[in-house]
Amino acid sequence: MSIKSDLIERLKDKEFRHAYLAARIQKDIPFQIRALRKKLGWSQKELAEKAGMKQSRISLLENPNHEKGYQTETLRRIAAVFDVALIVRLGPFSEVVDWTENLSPESFTIPSFEEEPFLATVKVSPQSLEHEAEFDWATTILEAEARIDDAPSAMTSYPTARAA
Amino acid sequence: MKHWKFFDFMRNPGRNAMEEWTQSLPKPAKADFEALLSILAVTKTWDDRDVSALRGGVAKGKSILEIKFKRAGIQYRALGFYGLNRGEFTLLIGCTHKQRRYNPTNAIETAIDRKNKVETRQGGICEHKI
Numbered sequence: 001m002s003i004k005s006d007l008i009e010r011l012k013d014k015e016f017r018h019a020y021l022a023a024r025i026q027k028d029i030p031f032q033i034r035a036l037r038k039k040l041g042w043s044q045k046e047l048a049e050k051a052g053m054k055q056s057r058i059s060l061l062e063n064p065n066h067e068k069g070y071q072t073e074t075l076r077r078i079a080a081v082f083d084v085a086l087i088v089r090l091g092p093f094s095e096v097v098d099w100t101e102n103l104s105p106e107s108f109t110i111p112s113f114e115e116e117p118f119l120a121t122v123k124v125s126p127q128s129l130e131h132e133a134e135f136d137w138a139t140t141i142l143e144a145e146a147r148i149d150d151a152p153s154a155m156t157s158y159p160t161a162r163a164a
Numbered sequence: 165m166k167h168w169k170f171f172d173f174m175r176n177p178g179r180n181a182m183e184e185w186t187q188s189l190p191k192p193a194k195a196d197f198e199a200l201l202s203i204l205a206v207t208k209t210w211d212d213r214d215v216s217a218l219r220g221g222v223a224k225g226k227s228i229l230e231i232k233f234k235r236a237g238i239q240y241r242a243l244g245f246y247g248l249n250r251g252e253f254t255l256l257i258g259c260t261h262k263q264r265r266y267n268p269t270n271a272i273e274t275a276i277d278r279k280n281k282v283e284t285r286q287g288g289i290c291e292h293k294i
Contacts, residue, residue: 006294010198015191016195019194019196020199022192023199031203034211063213065234067235067236104166105208108203108206
């Protein structure tokens with residue numbers, strides 16, 4: 001069986017699937033924060049200063065065994081420091097399966113807004129903003145996608161970033 | 165891209181020691197272990213906070229490492245070693261850890277024994293399902 005079908009089989013147990021969801025949140029967030037901080041070469045103290053928090057709080061946020069959960073506002077502040085999105089919403093378990101299946105090193109070193117080739121190449125003129133209802137977003141997006149055809153594969157790892 | 169592939173020690177053909185251990189865990193702990201392994205699989209260099217080498221006592225010089233996680237106040241450990249091949253990690257035994265003591269108490273000795281068996285091809289392994 002593939003990784004995906006193995007996981008789906010185990011998720012058929014309701015108690016396990018909700019435990020797995022909790023575990024994913026508890027583990028993924030600390031590893032993302034660690035990876036982003038290291039990517040920028042910051043110490044925990046530096047991140048704490050930028051986020052207006054204590055270093056001890058960053059240490060807890062980076063601890064995958066910290067069992068008290070996360071406040072959305074705390075994560076939003078961390079996301080703002082890294083200039084990445086925070087996506088909090090209810091969703092289907094199939095997204096959890098896809099996330100697990102497609103985990104890669106890039107799942108943790110998320111690009112900031114400025115680093116996203118897709119967003120960086122979309123050009124919006126002032127005139128188009130005045131007539132937003134008439135603006136042909138579909139064509140603009142297709143043109144932008146065409147421009148980044150040869151760009152690094154980073155975008156393919158972040159399907160949620162496009163929706164955010 | 166996965167950097168690591170995990171393998172489980174097989175007691176006998178058809179008896180996966182790690183699977184038996186994970187099946188015995190409370191479901192939240194089992195879920196934690198699986199989620200952690202899925203992340204470690206794509207993490208090139210592991211952090212000491214998650215995986216560390218056992219350096220003292222009977223483990224000294226034996227190249228045994230422990231993967232660490234905690235759920236509901238219980239510290240869990242999965243002991244293993246790098247290998248058999250590059251980019252592989254073999255899981256040998258699961259246990260709990262409290263105040264410097266492992267449960268089962270002979271977990272480290274068992275890990276060393278199983279590592280020897282795997283390295284001398286007297287013990288079998290199979291790929292761990294993440």
